[in-house]
Amino acid sequence: MDTPRIVIGGVGSGVGKTVLSIGLMKALTDRGLSVAPFKAGPDYIDPMHHRAATGRGSRNLDSYILSRDALLRSFAAGCENAQIAVIEGVMGLFDSHDSIDERGSTAQTAKILKAPVILTVGAKKMARSAAPLIRGFKDFDPEVDVAGVVLNMVGSERHREKVKEAVEELAGVEVLGALPDSPSLRLPERHLGLVPIHETESDLKPLASLIEEYVDMDRVLEIARSAGEIEVPDAHGPGFERGDVRIGIVYDRAFRFYYTETLAQLSAAGNVTYIDALKDRRLPPIDLLYIGGGFPEVFAEELEKNRRFRADVHDFCARGGRVYGECGGLMYLGESIITGEGRFEMVGFLPIETEMQDSYVGMGYTINRAVKDNLLCRRGETILGHEFHHSRAILKGKVDFAFRTERGAGIDGAHDGIMKDNVLAGYMHVHPLGYGDMVKNLVRGCRLR
Missing domain, CATH: 3.40.50.880 (Class I glutamine amidotransferase (GATase) domain)
Structure with missing residues (x-):
């Protein structure tokens, strides 16, 4: 299976990976591509936004709950008739159910899918320090392909240039875009995360336009096409026959x-x-x-x-x-x-x-x-x-x-x-x-x- 795919990871929670993921999904869809959306981990609310952005149901690729084979089969089923897959990560890229084991992490899912990772970094009140942070993520697990970075919460053009130069020269990772610190790039929240999109009547087109403006979309597509080929195990039947229930x-x-x-x-x-x-x-x-x-x-x-x-x-x-x-x-x-x-x-x-x-x-x-x-x-x-x-x-x-x-x-x-x-x-x-x-x-x- 060689469907182009990217994983959107973060250096932690609250750095903008959901906004970037949804914006990318909508921008790619608006370009005429059929986008298969996925969410790492068990979250229900983010996939609602994925559906609104792409018009397709989003599947949860949870490497803690699902076996490797089940995860691959779910990914393949979700990619049917799709031209590209976008997988939104959970928490920080390497965060999992405990301190040592990677099971359930975005990184593990990216490795199973042989998918390159675009790392989201909250760059507010940060400049040169972004380089060692990103270098650490790049080098932590050589099996994880951190192919690019999108900076978020950038204060000015000068700030963007300083962080971009530091990351590319000192960390050796390409900066694919820098999003401004703007209310337009925030989604309403409540106690369990984002407010479900059916309650907000949010229009995702302005978000997609901002992503098109501030992110190198053509380069994102090139990175997605670099994903390795994966073998998907044969699908099992559901284990039951359809009845009149x-x-x-x-x-x-x-x-x-x-x-x-x-x-x-x-x-x-x-x-x-x-x-x-x-x-x-x-x-x-x-x-x-x-x-x-x-x-x-x-x-x-x-x-x-x-x-x-x-x-x-x-x-x-x-x-x-x-x-x-x-x-x-x-x-x-x-x-x-x-x-x-x-x-x-x-x-x-x-x-x-x-x-x-x-x-x-x-x-x-x-x-x-x-x-x-x-x-x-x-x-x-x-x-x-x-x-x-x-x-x-x-x-x-x-x-x-x-x-x-x-x-x-x-x-x-x-x-x-x-x-x-x-x-x-x-x-x-x-x-x-x-x-x-x-x-x-x-x-x-x-x-x-």
């Missing part, structure tokens, strides 16, 4: 955290209907309800006001309907959500209340071992996932946990996944290529009913 997925402004592969596999497994918990009055006829993550706390008042829909979801749960909830889905299935604006009633099927906190309660990769058979897996199986939330769970009664948490915060610090009847909900987000039986197990029970 009716699958409802809550997908609206409040709940939008779903992997592209999850939606694709569910669509391959049965008949999918997308549901709006903010506007729909009743559930459609379904066998399985999936409520993913999102920002139910931001839309808590609207969710509470839709009493008829909440009652219908409660009735579906009480009648033995199969329901799987992740993070925001857990919060919605509980009794209430407490925010700075007050307490808002939710579905009320699970004996749990969630309260928003000022800082992260759970953030990072998780390891959960099943202590009981459940909708996702059998007792004894281990699932790698991730959690990312500011809410604190308050148990309002005795609960039945599906998992013992070996890494991560879970619901109570030691467990995750509340089970009640045919409902399973927890803070863990699961990738269907990381735990390959996810969709098969969710729909298999429907076929047995």
Whole structure:
């Protein structure tokens, strides 16, 4: 496989790699190229911006959760009919799940994909010092091809020239562009990162124009075409046959955290209907309800006001309907959500209340071992996932946990996944290529009913 590709890395978080990635994707798309977007790591929000920039679904290339073969197959599937791939990194280029092991890092993903890296550097209040910083990144791992640098937050033309000369002469890395320290190059943020683009109505064309103006796009394309050829393992089948299972997925402004592969596999497994918990009055006829993550706390008042829909979801749960909830889905299935604006009633099927906190309660990769058979897996199986939330769970009664948490915060610090009847909900987000039986197990029970 020889699709041109580049990885956009950063010397750390907050240096502008997301803005550069989205701007490059949009600029390349505006040039008439079909751009395949990807995100290293487990993030849901950046891929929403990728879709807006390219018109294509963005896939997560998470080298902690996915095997090397699964990552390569996902990359190949995402590149179908594309002329170039742009992979946005996560955190700093070499940051990973711990201090020593590279697993899960942007650098590891770049090596697996044999992709050159364009490094993003926040150059504000820095000049000659940028050279040893970038030289360190260039030399740290000889298997990582740091092919160029884009400077961000540059104060003036004189500042740009000083940093550019230092980096190229002293670090030996080509400077491909320098972005000004401008509000036009910032995207709105909230507690979990960027505000999802469907809430902001952002126009990405001005961003793409700035990237065209300040970055050598022709050189970026040359670097992308220098990527090495990779061998992609043969694809496996999904492990299930398509059936007549009716699958409802809550997908609206409040709940939008779903992997592209999850939606694709569910669509391959049965008949999918997308549901709006903010506007729909009743559930459609379904066998399985999936409520993913999102920002139910931001839309808590609207969710509470839709009493008829909440009652219908409660009735579906009480009648033995199969329901799987992740993070925001857990919060919605509980009794209430407490925010700075007050307490808002939710579905009320699970004996749990969630309260928003000022800082992260759970953030990072998780390891959960099943202590009981459940909708996702059998007792004894281990699932790698991730959690990312500011809410604190308050148990309002005795609960039945599906998992013992070996890494991560879970619901109570030691467990995750509340089970009640045919409902399973927890803070863990699961990738269907990381735990390959996810969709098969969710729909298999429907076929047995």
